Amino acid sequence: MQTFASIPGGPVTSTAHRVPTTATAPWSLHPDRALPADPVLRPLARELYATTRGLPIVSMHGHVEAALLADDAPFGNPAELFVTPDHYLVRMLVAQSTSPHGAPGVRGVQDLGVAPLASAPAGTATAETDPREIWRRFCAGWHLFRGTPTRYWTEHALVDVFEAHARPSAETADALYDHLVERLARPEFRPRALFERFGIEILATTDPAQSPLADHARLAADGWGDRVVPTFRPDPLLHVDRPGWAAQVAALGSAAGTEVVDYRTYLDALRSRRAAFVAAGARATDHGHLRADTTPLDAADATRILDAALRGTATPAEADAFSAHMLFQMAAMSAEDGLVMQLHPGVLRDHCDGVARAYGPDRGYDIPEQTEYVRALRPVLEAFGHHERFRMIAFTVDETSFSRELAPLAGVYPALRLGAPWWFLDTPDGMRRFREASTDTAGFYNTSGFVDDTRAFCSIPARHDLARRIDAGHLARLVAEHRLDLDEAIETAVDLAYHLPRASYPAPGR
Template identity: 50%
Template sequence: MAKTLRLHPERLFPSDPAARAVAARLYAEIRDLPIISPHGHTDPAWFAENAAWTDPTSLLLAPDHYLYRMLYSQGIPLEKLGVPSRQGPSGADPREAWRLFASHFHLFRGTPSSIWLNHVFGEVFGFTQALSTETADEYYDGITAALATPAFRPRALFDRFRIALLATTEGAVDELPHHRAMRAEGWHGNVVTTYRPDSVVDPEHEEFAGALARFGNMTGEDVESWDGYLLAHRKRRADFIAMGATASDHGHPTAATADLSRPAVEALFAKVVAGKADAAEAELFRAQMLTEMARMSLDDGLVMQIHPGSFRNHNTQLFAAYGRDKGADIPRQTEYVQALRPLLGAHGNDPRLSIILFTLDETVYARELAPLAGHYPCLTLGPAWWFHDSPEGMRRFREQVTETAGFYNTAGFNDDTRAFLSIPARHDVARRVDSAFLARLVTEQRLDEDEAAELAFDLTWTLPRRAYRLNNLPADPRG
């Protein structure tokens, strides 16, 4: 017998009745605020073309590494889940892939994926019975039918979700055709891009040589000379800014920065371009480029996001068959104090610079990140990220950084997702967890409730607006 799908109205609130009541009041104040999604990986083609999605497998399952990562861990091959490989689209039957997913949905109990998906199933599609083997076809047919209607086109959902701004992320050699198309059409949706130069900054990236050549062709610069290479970055950053970008994004293995002399960096760059840099030199070049990007940000105003600490593509066989971003990235220890010192020594006291730091290593929250952000005017802490984008992860973040960095040296929330339909669910979780954390401070007599209400609004709206320099958004959307 199918189980009822019920989203408890006070989910994620404290169990203590007094704190629960405060959390409910705080959440009610921010629940319906528009969504700022200033960093993510949704496909801009969805909004430029506004084409209908075809089925739940291609929309919800195949692109979501949170889902197929778990399924793969239980021995289910990616080829059976509709995940595309390096050879092209999957040959799996979408309905059979969905049935396989539904029959294993119990694997997600207690995970944030179940919270997000049940929100999508209940709030977006209106299902009242839980996903299971028995309801798999009902879900598949219901979602497929809904996706064929105008109300479920990307732009209609963008409006329904009350998204005030959504940022996608594109590489340095992306020509931004979809962003250009949206701008030319004049669609009202506020979709902007983000500059991600990793493929032309990381000598160990498998596409580096080809990407560097395209980089030169696109910009008309001699990218094999140090000056030409830097000018090419400046030109591409200007292209991204013209498409609404307010931020760059840097997914380096570590947080290392460097500030080399010109002769030293020119010698290093020559080895990089020649393909002769070893692993240590590749790391040093990435480190130098973070400092160079900071210098460029001083001129053009882009906010730097530094996302270090992931061992990318740990599963070499999966990477060979399926490519990047297929659920085999693993967090590792990340050091920030010494790593950031060269960059901060050069530019850390300049108020024109804004850097948002992220981590996958929770052990550094209180020891390194909070003290750094609690001192340097250029630093802001990004929210709990990726593996820690969960109720417990968000609580741990607030508990460990607030006493040293406060609330106002953090950037609010961003969802960092490829799964468009999960955006409201992810923001709802963040709003509930923040309300619960603030309610605890109120009931412990550490905050007045009116202060907590102001903080709830600031964490939801003011801080992401400020951190990402979204000056085209109103200071208060409530009117």
């Protein structure tokens, strides 16, 4: 038997020793992928998955732009669709940019088509503009995604959606590119046609508080107003020390038809925009603060800090206190208007300041950190945790908090639900750990159902499919251990895939 040490050249140090990745048979996806390997559990998991695989997709949190569906224009080239906007994919290729077995030609985000900002420092590298070359670099680095959820999502889209017949590799890159270009030119591969094909029942976008929601208005005029709904995202307005905050507040006032000159007009403008979102069909707000702190200030201190911010003199400590206070205020407004409050804390955004200044945010340099919830959420939950109109869904990328903090909180406060594994945790093993960590104290019915949180439109069905497979596997184990009867497991699987996300994001007033 040949051992690793006996392979010529030892550990892989160049592409010369890599096994060719060109498949000898057409590329296909195994029907049992991500289901349990255990021979007792797999048949049960198959039966459970069969009850959910065809259910409509309820996609209540994500970052697909409404303009994509309002315009319904053909997608661009494969690089624009799969590579450049996908920070999961970009970060892996960049992480291997100095490795001899990485993706040739990738030195930084610019080599994958990410363009520098107009305000980028002098000397910033320009972006690669040849989409075929960007695609080649991605294909040459396909092996880097082995074992990652990025591979699962991407191969699902390539095979199941676009009918690709060979895995990406340096050898197949050009033929695969041409195949995708041909598919993308067909009318059945335009956004609205794919929306129907994916079985999406409702999709929520994420929109700045000051957005005029013009694309949503166009969709509503086309009869899509109940199928694509906005989500209110006020983050830049709640952090008074962020660059550009004053301009953001001025834009808020303009959108609300008022001038923000003090704390009262600031709150009035936010309420006005929330009302506009509700009128456009919004179900939720979304808050991506670094910390989950919801400690309120008294009105005098909040007024003083906002006045200082408008003058440009607020201190970092004041800014932190004000952002926590505004999370409390957002909860209070949700108790008034019925918008579900989503909280996504615990990510240090733009860890590399140089990349952020040169190429902007969301380039793969957002890093999770430890997050505290028990004391942080106490002010909001004491005030609104039993309020009949208030609903909060708390997410985390600190999975140690599931069993210790968030599941126990969701297991007692009627207003709180535990969000699905998010971002760095929406992986097969992350989802399994989530169910094992949270079910003991939160059960299944204090969770929100799956959210895909994606910018990559064509990955939506893959992400929901993976969640359904993992839940089928978890429920199969409970059946095999005689902790659930099969009929209960089937009902639970359907609830997790469909009924819970619908119930977790009701329309305001319902």
